[in-house]
Amino acid sequence: MIELTHISKVYDGPNKVTALKDISLSIKEGEIFGVIGQSGAGKSTLIRCINMLERPTSGSVLVDGVEMTKLDGNALREQRKNIGMIFQHFNLLSSRTVYENVAFPLELQGMSKDEIRQRILPILDIVKLSDRLDNYPSQLSGGQKQRVGIARALASNPKVLLCDEATSALDPQTTKSILELLKDINEKLKLTIVLITHEMQVIKEICDRVAVIEGGIIIEEGPVLDVFTAPKEKTTREFVGSIISHKLPEEAWRHLNVQKEWHDGLCPLIRLNFTGDVTDEPIVAGMIRRFGLDVSILFGGVDYIQDTSFGHLIIVLNGSRESAEQAVAYLEGLPIKSEVIGYVAANH
Ligand SMILES: Nc1ncnc2c1ncn2[C@@H]1O[C@H](COP(=O)(O)OP(=O)(O)OP(=O)(O)O)[C@@H](O)[C@H]1O
Ligand SMILES: [Mg+2]
Structure with missing residues (x-):
């Protein structure tokens, strides 16, 4: 037009x-x-x-x-x-x-x-x-x-x-x-x-x-x-x-002491972005069940654009390095966007 x-x-x-x-x-x-x-x-x-x-x-x-x-x-x-x-x-x-x-x-x-x-x-x-x-x-x-x-x-x-x-x-x-x-x-x-x-x-x-x-x-x-x-x-x-925060609040970020490298004893900090139907799927529950991980949710939210839901979660995968690596690979295979944003001490 x-x-x-x-x-x-x-x-x-x-x-x-x-x-x-x-x-x-x-x-x-x-x-x-x-x-x-x-x-x-x-x-x-x-x-x-x-x-x-x-x-x-x-x-x-x-x-x-x-x-x-x-x-x-x-x-x-x-x-x-x-x-x-x-x-x-x-x-x-x-x-x-x-x-x-x-x-x-x-x-x-x-x-x-x-x-x-x-x-x-x-x-x-x-x-x-x-x-x-x-x-x-x-x-x-x-x-x-x-x-x-x-x-x-x-x-x-x-x-x-x-x-x-x-x-x-x-x-x-x-x-x-x-x-x-x-x-x-x-x-x-x-x-x-x-x-x-x-x-x-x-x-x-x-x-x-x-x-x-x-x-x-x-x-x-x-x-x-x-x-x-x-x-x-x-x-x-x-x-x-300005209307949707995808980020951890500054204060929480400082408190986490995020590392760039995966040293022993650290766990991956992951951001998940998901859109549409996937939002309703039990991704977190799936990871706990499959890999025996303890998943902490630090921050998240779901929003709607014209009836399509989209959301984000920031999680820590607490558990053995082997299980956490498997879980990261599993996330990469899902139709959601996942990103390892750093590594933090366990049990946040
Ligand atoms: N009639 C004009 N003569 C000279 N410069 C102009 C004229 N109209 C706009 N400009 C300049 O062109 C640029 C773009 O202006 P424009 O008004 O298109 O911006 P805008 O995005 O609509 O801004 P705002 O959100 O403040 O309305 C600015 O640098 C402005 O100073
Ligand atoms: Mg204008």
């Missing part, structure tokens, strides 16, 4: 800023694609290059088969009907009511009052604002304002919805309800959604795939579950770590 090929963006001026460097991304029809990055990474520039609010300095932008960089004037306005957008600060017109805000883009297109009414009443129903049509933005909560923003973006029946930090000004509970609404319209209206955020929680809640942007470069990309369970880059690990 959206193909970005070798996109670069340089902001000219006294201080030249290269905001995007050679970005290529392919976003499929009907998916929710997230782009995460820290402040200044280039997220807004990237999303604004999709609908030509910013023109890329070089590269190609295809939306629904149309080369956006070649359009301007009427042709661009026409194609933009296919691409709705919502913003962090909602960008509503304060002198217009909820109804009038949502009607505004259709009025600009010259649609008749009746047509507008027919078009937007069902949308206002979807975003649950039917009882607020005559309110002004100042009479609404942040979450309600964003619902108006979403309704306005949907008014021209777009195929794509771009969300620039759409929940960053909202509290966690309201964020959740807006994300649920976005998921709902993605499913009901088969809308392709691109959202940018600096919050990993947002990615975790609703995205199918995610790209991590840093310094104008996509440093990592993949299905959300893969990126969460096996982040490759340092920045990605920090984002994942």
Whole structure:
């Protein structure tokens, strides 16, 4: 649905800023694609290059088969009907009511009052604002304002919805309800959604795939579950770590006195990462039974991404070196990710 090929963006001026460097991304029809990055990474520039609010300095932008960089004037306005957008600060017109805000883009297109009414009443129903049509933005909560923003973006029946930090000004509970609404319209209206955020929680809640942007470069990309369970880059690990800790707390780590080499009397300290059905299997019980080991669980947790469970455990295999070696080999043969992270004294 959206193909970005070798996109670069340089902001000219006294201080030249290269905001995007050679970005290529392919976003499929009907998916929710997230782009995460820290402040200044280039997220807004990237999303604004999709609908030509910013023109890329070089590269190609295809939306629904149309080369956006070649359009301007009427042709661009026409194609933009296919691409709705919502913003962090909602960008509503304060002198217009909820109804009038949502009607505004259709009025600009010259649609008749009746047509507008027919078009937007069902949308206002979807975003649950039917009882607020005559309110002004100042009479609404942040979450309600964003619902108006979403309704306005949907008014021209777009195929794509771009969300620039759409929940960053909202509290966690309201964020959740807006994300649920976005998921709902993605499913009901088969809308392709691109959202940018600096919050990993947002990615975790609703995205199918995610790209991590840093310094104008996509440093990592993949299905959300893969990126969460096996982040490759340092920045990605920090984002994942911001909501899921895969690490022993610092204090526990010091207390353990972890060694790099397997000396006599030490036992392996192992991190297990597991995804999906495996999570329910009695891996630890299996090791105790098979190898006669005493397994201590030091740290762990299970989390869910869109109904798939994934978890991690940090364990010590207490027992003879021979049994522990067999158990490590056994773990390597299982469909889970295991890693010996060091060696510690027995019986932790
Ligand atoms: N209109 C502009 N003129 C010049 N430089 C700009 C312009 N817009 C953005 N930049 C610069 O481009 C870089 C990327 O900015 P961008 O707004 O895309 O980042 P962002 O990831 O959206 O950040 P934030 O999370 O703070 O919104 C920054 O260095 C920024 O200063
Ligand atoms: Mg931004």
